[in-house]
Amino acid sequence: MDATVGPPRGLLPGAWxxxxxxxxxxxxxxxILVPIILLTVFFPALMNFTAQQAMDFVARxxxxxxxxxxxxxxxxxxxxxxxxxxxxxxxxxxxGERERLSLEPLLATPLSDAQLYLGKVAASLVPPLGAAxxxxxxxxxxxxxxxxxxAPAPLLVQVLLLTTAQAVVMVSGAVVISSQTTSVRAANLxxxxxxxxxxxxxxxxxxxMFWGRYTVLWFIVAxxxxxxxxxxxxxxxxxxxEELLGRDLDVLDLRWVWRTLWSAFRGGAHxxxxxxxxxxxxxxxxxxxxxxxxxxxxxxxxxxxxRVAPIFVLPLDPSNLESLSESVGPQLRELGMMSxxxxxxxxxxxxxxxxxxxxxxxxxxxxxxxxxLMAPIGITGYxxxxxxxxxxxxxLYLAGLVLxxxxxxxxxxxxxxxxxLRLGLAAVSLPKGTxxxxxxxxxxxxxxxxxxxxxxxxxxxxSLLEVFVTPLIATWVLGG
Amino acid sequence: MEHAIETRDLTKRFxxxxxxxxxxxxxxxxxxxxxxxPNGAGKTTTTRMLAAILPPSxxxxxxxxxDAATQASEVRRRVGLLTEHHGLYTRMRAGEYLSFFGSIYGxxxxxxxxxxxxxxxxxxxxxxxxxRLGEFSKGMRQKLALVRALLHDPPVLLLDEPTSAMDPxxxxxxxxxxxxxxxxxxxxxxxxxxxxxxEQLADRIAIIRQGSIAALGTVQELKSAHVxxxxxxxxxxxxxxxxxxxLPGDLQLVARGEDWLRYQAPNPAQANPRVLAAAAAAGLPxxxxxxxxxxLEDVYLRVVGAPAPQGEE
Numbered sequence: 001m002d003a004t005v006g007p008p009r010g011l012l013p014g015a016w017x018x019x020x021x022x023x024x025x026x027x028x029x030x031x032i033l034v035p036i037i038l039l040t041v042f043f044p045a046l047m048n049f050t051a052q053q054a055m056d057f058v059a060r061x062x063x064x065x066x067x068x069x070x071x072x073x074x075x076x077x078x079x080x081x082x083x084x085x086x087x088x089x090x091x092x093x094x095x096g097e098r099e100r101l102s103l104e105p106l107l108a109t110p111l112s113d114a115q116l117y118l119g120k121v122a123a124s125l126v127p128p129l130g131a132a133x134x135x136x137x138x139x140x141x142x143x144x145x146x147x148x149x150x151a152p153a154p155l156l157v158q159v160l161l162l163t164t165a166q167a168v169v170m171v172s173g174a175v176v177i178s179s180q181t182t183s184v185r186a187a188n189l190x191x192x193x194x195x196x197x198x199x200x201x202x203x204x205x206x207x208x209m210f211w212g213r214y215t216v217l218w219f220i221v222a223x224x225x226x227x228x229x230x231x232x233x234x235x236x237x238x239x240x241x242e243e244l245l246g247r248d249l250d251v252l253d254l255r256w257v258w259r260t261l262w263s264a265f266r267g268g269a270h271x272x273x274x275x276x277x278x279x280x281x282x283x284x285x286x287x288x289x290x291x292x293x294x295x296x297x298x299x300x301x302x303x304x305x306x307r308v309a310p311i312f313v314l315p316l317d318p319s320n321l322e323s324l325s326e327s328v329g330p331q332l333r334e335l336g337m338m339s340x341x342x343x344x345x346x347x348x349x350x351x352x353x354x355x356x357x358x359x360x361x362x363x364x365x366x367x368x369x370x371x372x373l374m375a376p377i378g379i380t381g382y383x384x385x386x387x388x389x390x391x392x393x394x395x396l397y398l399a400g401l402v403l404x405x406x407x408x409x410x411x412x413x414x415x416x417x418x419x420x421l422r423l424g425l426a427a428v429s430l431p432k433g434t435x436x437x438x439x440x441x442x443x444x445x446x447x448x449x450x451x452x453x454x455x456x457x458x459x460x461x462x463s464l465l466e467v468f469v470t471p472l473i474a475t476w477v478l479g480g
Numbered sequence: 481m482e483h484a485i486e487t488r489d490l491t492k493r494f495x496x497x498x499x500x501x502x503x504x505x506x507x508x509x510x511x512x513x514x515x516x517x518p519n520g521a522g523k524t525t526t527t528r529m530l531a532a533i534l535p536p537s538x539x540x541x542x543x544x545x546x547d548a549a550t551q552a553s554e555v556r557r558r559v560g561l562l563t564e565h566h567g568l569y570t571r572m573r574a575g576e577y578l579s580f581f582g583s584i585y586g587x588x589x590x591x592x593x594x595x596x597x598x599x600x601x602x603x604x605x606x607x608x609x610x611x612r613l614g615e616f617s618k619g620m621r622q623k624l625a626l627v628r629a630l631l632h633d634p635p636v637l638l639l640d641e642p643t644s645a646m647d648p649x650x651x652x653x654x655x656x657x658x659x660x661x662x663x664x665x666x667x668x669x670x671x672x673x674x675x676x677x678x679e680q681l682a683d684r685i686a687i688i689r690q691g692s693i694a695a696l697g698t699v700q701e702l703k704s705a706h707v708x709x710x711x712x713x714x715x716x717x718x719x720x721x722x723x724x725x726x727l728p729g730d731l732q733l734v735a736r737g738e739d740w741l742r743y744q745a746p747n748p749a750q751a752n753p754r755v756l757a758a759a760a761a762a763g764l765p766x767x768x769x770x771x772x773x774x775x776l777e778d779v780y781l782r783v784v785g786a787p788a789p790q791g792e793e
Contacts, residue, residue, distance in 0.1 A: 014584075021569075021580050028571050102567035105628065107533050109584045110556040241533045256495070438495075 011118065014111050018119025019126065022093060026127055032089065039082040040131040041138060047074045048142035055147055071143065072155055073209045078139045079163035080202060082131035083170065087194060090124035090171040094178030095187035098244065107241050117175070117239040121232075124171045132163050158217045162205065165224035170194055172231035179238035180436060230365060238436060260438060264445030279453035283446055290418035294370070298413065301374035305381025309389060312382075316390040332471040339467070347463040350409070354416045354455065358423060358447060366424025373417045400477030405466035412458035419450040484509045484636055484667035485530060489539035492525050492691075499525040501691040502539070507667055507684075509635070514678040515671040517688035518784055523671040524564065526688070527640045530669060531561045544636050557585070560629035564641040566621040570614035574600075574624060577613060578631060585632035592631065599627040603657040619650025626657055637661065639670045643677060655680065675776045685776075687783045695783045699776060706779045709746040711772040714755060715739060717765040724762055728754040742772060 026032045051074050055067040097103045106116060136159065143149040151159075173194040174187070181187045201220070208216045267282065269275035336342030353372070361369025380402060387394040426443030485507040492500040500522040507513045515523045528534040529541055532552035541548040544558035569577060575596065582592025600606055603623045608616075616624065622642060629637060642658060643651035655677060661668060662681075672678055678685055679699055687695040687702075695702055703710075716739050727733055727743055731751055735742040745751035752769060759766050 017580070017583050021572075025569060025571055100567070101563070101565035102569060104533070104563045104565075105561070105567045105581075105625070106584075108531050108556060108559070108561035108563070109581070110553045111584055112553070242535060245528060245534060 011112075011115055014115035015118035015122060018106070018111070018116060019122035022120065022123030023126055026089060026123070032085065032127070035085055036082060036127060036131045039085075040135045043081055044078045044135040044139035045142060047078050048139055048146065050074065051143060051149075052146045069210045069212060071149060072151070072159070072214075073206055075136065075139060075151065075155070076159050076162065076202075076205060076209060078135045079132045079159055080166065082135055083128045083163055083167040085131070086124050086128035086167045087170045087174050087191060089128065090121070090174035091178055091184060091187045091191060093120045093124050094175055094239075095181050096184045098178070099183045103244060107244065113240045114236060117236055120239075121171055121175065121235070124174070125167055129164060129167050132167070133160070136160070136163075155214060158214065158221065161221045162217065162224070165221055165228055166198065166201070168228040169224055169231060170198060172228055172235050175235035176231055176238060176436075179235070179243060227365075234436075243435065257437075257441060260441045261445050264442040265448055267449065276453060279449050283449045284454070286446070287415065287418040287422065287450065290421045291414050293421060294373070294414045294417040297370055297374055297417070298377045298410070301378035302381035305378040305383075306385040308378075309382050309385025313389060314383075314386040316386055316392075332474060337467050337471040343463050343467040346466055347459060350412075350459050350463060351456070354420075354451070354459075357416070358420045358451075361420035361424040364424060366421035369420035369424060370417055373413050373420075377413075396477060400474040401470065404470040404473050405462045408458045408462035408465060412455045412462060415450055415458070416455045419447045419455070423447045483507060483542070484511070484544060485513075485669065486542040487530075487539065490526070490529060490536050490541050491538035492522075492529060492534060493537040498691055500529065500536075503688075503691075503693055504539075505686060505693060505696060507669065509667055510665040512662055512668040512670065512681055512683045514682035514685045515669065515688055516673075516675070516678055516685055516780060517671075519673075521688040521784075522691040523688055524640055525691075527561070527638050527669065527671055530636075531559050531638050532556050533561075544634075557632070558634050558636055560632065560634035560637045562622075562626050562629045562637070562639040562642050564644055566625040568613045568616075568621055568624065571612065573610055573612055574616075575609035577624070578628060581628050581631055587632065595631055595633070596627065599630050600624075602660065603627060604653065617650065618646055619653050622646065622650070622654050623657060626654065630661075634666075636667045637669070639668065641671055641673065643672070643674060651677075675780060679776050687780060689784050695779070702776070702779045702783075703774050706782045707774045709744050710748055711742050711774065712745045712748060712752060712755070713740060713742045713768070713770055713772050714759065714766060715768040716759070717767050720764065723764055724758060728758050731755065 051067070051071050054070050058066045097106075111119075140151055140156075174191065177190045177193065178187050181190060201224075205217065205220060208214075208220075267275065267278040269278050332338075336345060357369040357372040360372055361367070380398070384394040384398060387397055423443045423446070426440050483506040485505070487506075488504050490500060490503040491498065503522075503526060505513070515526065517523050525534065529536050529548060530543055532543065532548040532555035535549045535552070543555045546554040546558070548555045572580070575593065578596040579589055579592050582589070582596070587595065597606075597609065600608060603626060605620060605623055605627075608620070608624075613621065613624065626639075626642070629639075639658065643654050646654065651674075658668070658670070658681060668681075670678075670681055672681075682699065684696065684698055685702060686693050695706065697705065711734060719738050720736070720741065724741060725733075729751070731754075732744045733741060734744055743751075743755065745755075748771065756766060756769065
C-alpha cells in the first residue's frame, strides 16, 4: 500500500468527512433526535395553532395589528428553538470529544486544524439548522393552509438570516468556550456567556418585531454576522493541536495569573523611570491605530450629536440662556467648582466611567467601551447643535465651559478608548503560541500601564482644570 | 533513508514547564525502541512530537524522512499512533469506524474494508466488523485502536502505553499483536511502564527521566552499564566446606553460602567453563549454574534514582 496516501485535497472535502461522521452519530442519539423532532414538527404546529387562535381572538375586538405582529414573531421563535440545540451539540462535539479522549486519534491524522474545526462546526450546525428550516416550513405551511397567510419575502429572508447567524454565533462561541475547558461540565458552566447574551438578543428582537421596526433586524443580522466572523477567527486560532493537547485548562493557577500580569505590567523595568520610559516608548506607539480609530469615533459622535439636534430640539429659551450667562460663575460654584471636594468628585467619576467602559469593552470586543466614551462627546455635539438652533454662539459656550479641561480630558479619552479597544480585541487577535488567558492577561496589563501611566495623570490634570480654571474662563467668556 | 526516526535536541516547553529536554536519538527502520520512564517523565509528549501533533519548542524530529515541525502533514500520513486511551466512538460499528479513518487517509471504501478485514484477522478479531464498539471489552477496543493505527500501512508506528490498565489476558493479546508487527520491518516506538513487556518487545530501550534520556541501549547494554557485569550462581549437591575460596583467573567472588557461591563474570562464556572445571577438580558435584536475575527493574530504578531493593546477601 502506498504510504503517502492522504486526506482528500481541499478544505471542504476533508471537513465533510468529520461532519458526516458526527451528524450520523448525533442522529443515533435519542437525546438529540427527540428534541429536534419535537421542535421541528410539534412545536411549529403548536405555534401555528396559537397564531390562528390569536388571529380569531383579536379579529373579534378589531385589533388586527396584534395578530399582524404576533405571526412574524412566532416565525422567528419557531426558527430559534431548534438552533438552541446547536450550542449543546457544539459543546459536546468539542469539549465532549476532548473529555472522552477520542480527539487525539483525530489529531494524529493528516487532516489540518482548519478541516477538523470546520467539520465540527458544520456537524454542530447542520442538524439544528435543518430542523429550524423545516420547522419554519411546517409553520408557514400551516398558516397558509389555515388562514391563507403568506410571509413577505423580505421578512422570510430576515428570519432565515437571523436564525442562521444566531446559530453560527452560538456554535463559534461554544468552540471558544470549549477551548478553555477539558470537560463538558465546565463547558456547560461557561456556556452562560453565550446563553445570556443570546437570550437578551432574542428578547430585543421580539420587541423590535412587536414594534414593527423590521428594518432594524437587518442591522442585527449584520452585527451577528460580524460577531460570528470574529468568533470563527478566534475558534480557528484556538482549535489547534498544541492548544488542545498542551494545556491544563481547568485549574486556576493564581500564581501564574499574578506572575503573568505583573511581568507584563512591569515590562522588564527596574525603576519607575524605566517603567515610564517603557510606557512611552513601547506601549504608547503600539496604541497608534487604535488612537486613530478613537479620533474617528469621537469625531463621528460629535457630528452625530450635531445632526440629531434638529431632530430632537431642546426647548431652550434665549432669555434663560442670557441669564445663565450672567450667573455662570455663581452657578458653577454651586455645583462644587473651585473646591477640592468638587475636584475629587469629578476625578472619581471620570475614573469610574473609564473602568466601567473597560469592563464593558472586555465582553464586547471593545465596542461597549468605545460607545460609552462616544456618549459624552455626542451629547456635547447635541447641546452645541441646540445652542446654535437657539441662535446662540455655540463656539463661545464650548470655549468657556468645555474647552479648557477638554485639552487634557479628550486626549485621556482617546488613550483610554484605544487601550480598551485593544483589551477587547485581545481575545480576537491572539499571537501564535499564546493562549487566550495569557493574551488577555497581557492586554489587561497593557491597559493598566496606559491607564496608570498616562490616562490617570491626564485625568488629574483635566479635573484640576475643570474645577479651578474652567469656571474662571467660563465667567470671563460668558460674562457674569 | 538512513534512520526511520532521527531527533536532535528535541525539546518541548509548556509555558515555564519543560516537559521534554534535549532528546537526541536515532531509530533504524524495523527497530523497536521502548521508552521507559516514570509518570510525567515526558514519554507521551515525546511521542506526540514524533507524531507531529505537538511542534517542538526547540530541536528537530525527522520521521520517515520528513520534518515533524515543518512537514507535519507528511509525517502524520506515515505514522500510526496508538494512543494510551483508545478513544473509540462507541456508538459506531467496527467496520464503519475503520472506514471513517480510512477515508481520512484517502483510502477507498473497498480498500479500507479489505485492509480492515486483513488486520482484524491478524489481531485475532475476525467477524466483528458489524458489532458496535460499545460492546467491546477493553482488550478488544485496544486491538481495534491498533488496527486503526495500522490501517494506512504506516512505516512508523508509535504506541503510547498500549497495555496500560489492562487485565493480563487482554494485555497479552495486545502484546502478541505487537510482537507480530516486529516481523513486518516496521519501525516501532513503544512507551510503557511494564518492564517485562519492555524487555520482551525492545531492540533498544530509552529510559527517560525528567524529560531527558537518562539511559539508552539494548537490555544487555543497560544491564552492563548500570548494574555491573553478570553475576553467576553455582549450587553444589553437597556443602562447599572450604572448597573454591579462590576462583580461577581474576573472577571475583561476591557471596557464598553453605552449598552455593556467586561470582562476577564479565564474560560468562569464558568464565563459566573455568569455574565448572575448578569445581570438578575440587570434587564438587554441581547441580546448577545460572545467572542471578539482574532485572531491568534494577536498571530502571538505578537510572530513575529510586533506591534499589536489598539483595539476598
